Amino acid sequence: MASIQTIFQYPSSSTTTTLFTSSLSIFSIPTLPSYISVKSTFTCFSSSSSSLSSSSITDRAEIRLGLPSKGRMASETLELLKDCQLSVRQVNPRQYVAEIPQLSNLEVWFQRPKDIVRKLLSGDLDLGIMGLDTLSEFGQGDEDLILVHDALDYGDCHLSIAIPKYGIFENINSLSELAQMPQWTKEKPLRVATSFNYLGPKFMKEKGFEHVTFSTADGALEAAPAMGIADAIVDLVSSGTTLRENNLKEIEGGIILESQAVLVASKKSLIQREGVLDTTHEILERLEAHLRAAGQFTVTANMRGGSAEEVAERILSQPSLSGLQGPTVSPVFCKRDGKATSEYYAIVICVPKKALYKSVQQLRATPRWRDILLTLGL
Numbered sequence: 050m051a052s053i054q055t056i057f058q059y060p061s062s063s064t065t066t067t068l069f070t071s072s073l074s075i076f077s078i079p080t081l082p083s084y085i086s087v088k089s090t091f092t093c094f095s096s097s098s099s100s101l102s103s104s105s106i107t108d109r110a111e112i113r114l115g116l117p118s119k120g121r122m123a124s125e126t127l128e129l130l131k132d133c134q135l136s137v138r139q140v141n142p143r144q145y146v147a148e149i150p151q152l153s154n155l156e157v158w159f160q161r162p163k164d165i166v167r168k169l170l171s172g173d174l175d176l177g178i179m180g181l182d183t184l185s186e187f188g189q190g191d192e193d194l195i196l197v198h199d200a201l202d203y204g205d206c207h208l209s210i211a212i213p214k215y216g217i218f219e220n221i222n223s224l225s226e227l228a229q230m231p232q233w234t235k236e237k238p239l240r241v242a243t244s245f246n247y248l249g250p251k252f253m254k255e256k257g258f259e260h261v262t263f264s265t266a267d268g269a270l271e272a273a274p275a276m277g278i279a280d281a282i283v284d285l286v287s288s289g290t291t292l293r294e295n296n297l298k299e300i301e302g303g304i305i306l307e308s309q310a311v312l313v314a315s316k317k318s319l320i321q322r323e324g325v326l327d328t329t330h331e332i333l334e335r336l337e338a339h340l341r342a343a344g345q346f347t348v349t350a351n352m353r354g355g356s357a358e359e360v361a362e363r364i365l366s367q368p369s370l371s372g373l374q375g376p377t378v379s380p381v382f383c384k385r386d387g388k389a390t391s392e393y394y395a396i397v398i399c400v401p402k403k404a405l406y407k408s409v410q411q412l413r414a415t416p417r418w419r420d421i422l423l424t425l426g427l
């Protein structure tokens with residue numbers, strides 16, 4: 050068993066943070082902000098993870114950060130760093146090395162996301178940004194990989210199994226129904242096409258699929274069932290458009306992993322290489338300051354009502370609003386016939402950026418609302 054440890058999470062009361070590996074305390078960071086705490090250890094099992102981890106600390110003095118060199122993660126990673134006042138200075142877009150002037154002694158290396166994971170394990174990079182899917186697939190739960198920040202708020206997608214909407218799958222809507230189909234035998238197993246050759250088989254095994262085989266492909270996997278190459282696929286889904294356009298569907302219980310961009314460090318580097326811990330700390334502080342500010346909106350709306358309780362009930366009956374803490378409801382006074390009266394109530398709710406659109410839609414759908422005001426940040 051091996052694991053990837055999370056060291057970043059939401060507010061904790063401690064001002065000194067100790068990082069743990071399993072039950073073993075490895076070091077403390079006295080200056081880490083109080084919101085950083087050891088949260089959880091999520092576990093991926095791997096029979097081969099120990100063979101992946103060949104890193105030894107080499108002589109180089111520079112700290113190395115690996116960033117995605119291409120694909121959809123590349124530009125958003127640079128944008129995030131820029132928003133955190135950590136702009137990457139790249140002399141030429143084809144040059145694979147760059148710098149972040151605010152971080153001395155740091156080299157940025159542009160690499161494919163999967164190679165960032167491999168190079169963290171081999172000791173050629175100290176820090177890296179990639180999708181959690183890539184980390185999980187190529188890191189295979191290696192204990193040297195420390196999840197420093199698990200939610201950089203872009204690159205959202207999930208890894209999922211998908212099957213055709215038609216033919217023998219027409220009435221199959223869950224993973225257990227798929228597993229129980231009489232068609233799968235030793236001679237004629239369920240054929241799954243995927244580029245996730247570690248996570249795919251691991252998931253199917255955990256879910257009790259006995260008769261299953263895997264084929265590998267690097268792109269356009271959604272074509273495999275229609276081409277007769279596979280019965281099902283395991284691939285990333287974001288908007289769902291590619292599945293829909295290829296007559297495929299997701300099924301209940303078929304999500305393998307929720308993913309977004311993450312910041313990862315090599316544990317060996319954090320412990321052994323001078324300056325890596327401080328640099329990680331600085332990046333983390335800047336990321337967190339930016340993400341916290343950008344992640345929350347305060348929504349204020351005026352609403353007509355007989356009492357604060359009545360207005361609160363109206364708000365809490367809306368699914369997108371009721372999951373949040375609050376609302377704060379306060380009377381809005383105006384002068385009528387020489388007397389201060391309140392016909393309106395101001396409601397204030399705190400909404401994560403991702404839920405903003407839905408929340409405003411729901412507020413508008415709430416009877417007797419008047420003005421809606423959005424404020425960025427907490």
Ligand SMILES: Nc1ncnc2c1ncn2[C@@H]1O[C@H](COP(=O)(O)OP(=O)(O)OP(=O)(O)O)[C@@H](O)[C@H]1O
Nearest residue numbers: 120121122180181182183204205206285286287308
């Ligand atoms: N719709 C999506 N499809 C695939 N990945 C997505 C999607 N949305 C976000 N991502 C994230 O972006 C990462 C990189 O995906 P991208 O497709 O750009 O590169 P790649 O698949 O590694 O390369 P390529 O597709 O060029 O072979 C994924 O690992 C995942 O974390």
Ligand SMILES: O=P(O)(O)OC[C@H]1O[C@H](OP(=O)(O)OP(=O)(O)O)[C@H](O)[C@@H]1O
Nearest residue numbers: 268269284285286287288289290291292
């Ligand atoms: O749910 P959607 O928003 O439609 O996105 C999902 C698709 O995006 C990715 O492919 P990508 O664009 O990376 O092409 P690739 O298959 O060549 O990697 C992924 O492999 C899916 O095919």
Ligand SMILES: [Mg+2]
Nearest residue numbers: 120267268285
């Ligand atoms: Mg892709």
